[in-house]
Amino acid sequence: MRPLVVFLLLNETVEMLDEVLHIFYPRICAGCDALLAEGEREICRDCIVSFDRFSDAEAADRAVKNVFMHNFAAGDIPQKAVTLYRFHKNDRLRKVIHAMKYEGVYRLGSLFGTLLAEMIGGSLIAGHCDCIVPVPLHKLKVIERTYNQSEIIARSLGAALGKDVRVDLVTRTKYTESQAGLSPRERLRNVGNAFAPSGNAVPENILLVDDVLTTGSTVAAVMQSLKSAGASNISLATIALAA
Numbered sequence: 001m002r003p004l005v006v007f008l009l010l011n012e013t014v015e016m017l018d019e020v021l022h023i024f025y026p027r028i029c030a031g032c033d034a035l036l037a038e039g040e041r042e043i044c045r046d047c048i049v050s051f052d053r054f055s056d057a058e059a060a061d062r063a064v065k066n067v068f069m070h071n072f073a074a075g076d077i078p079q080k081a082v083t084l085y086r087f088h089k090n091d092r093l094r095k096v097i098h099a100m101k102y103e104g105v106y107r108l109g110s111l112f113g114t115l116l117a118e119m120i121g122g123s124l125i126a127g128h129c130d131c132i133v134p135v136p137l138h139k140l141k142v143i144e145r146t147y148n149q150s151e152i153i154a155r156s157l158g159a160a161l162g163k164d165v166r167v168d169l170v171t172r173t174k175y176t177e178s179q180a181g182l183s184p185r186e187r188l189r190n191v192g193n194a195f196a197p198s199g200n201a202v203p204e205n206i207l208l209v210d211d212v213l214t215t216g217s218t219v220a221a222v223m224q225s226l227k228s229a230g231a232s233n234i235s236l237a238t239i240a241l242a243a
């Protein structure tokens, strides 16, 4: 069994145990450290309503595409895009995303995957999707963080939409350092050769999953790699838009 499968099976067991342990060791909100009430998952209701959520899937699609249109050529724009929130520098969502990526609160990824599935619903994205592909992390980063948060989101989204998740189509071959201070096109050049197709047959319609979208350069680079291997329609799902 692959390590992630073992990890997810363990996760199921841990979640059941967690329900019991919650009585003795109460869970806290990843956004504000308040005690979670019954029925709340990882984030309290106050924090959830404080997030700047897109009103509907169309508004989210327009906002994400604007980022790509502003930064890249027409061929680098996703077919359809979905995102849940606008990400602001000092909001509670920032703390939540940080906890998900760097502090081991991987279950947040499962929660966001479920919320993304609800927003996607029966839309065009779900209809035109052969499989879901998470943006890969470099293997050294997976060792460092123990999991790829985009894969956790993708697994939860895939389970909710009934779609396969493929982590064997594209790999991250280059360990890229922080891209702060670079323009979007410089970032794309920088990460442009950081991804490579794995050599497996790539389906035509792909839903790519990333955590937070900033300039879109990482996503554009993964899209170029998947397209070079045969994908023709690539849509995008992310938790938040940082632009």
Ligand SMILES: [Zn+2]
Pocket (backbone or CB within 6 Å): 029, 030, 031, 032, 033, 034, 043, 044, 045, 046, 047, 048
């Ligand atoms: Zn909270």
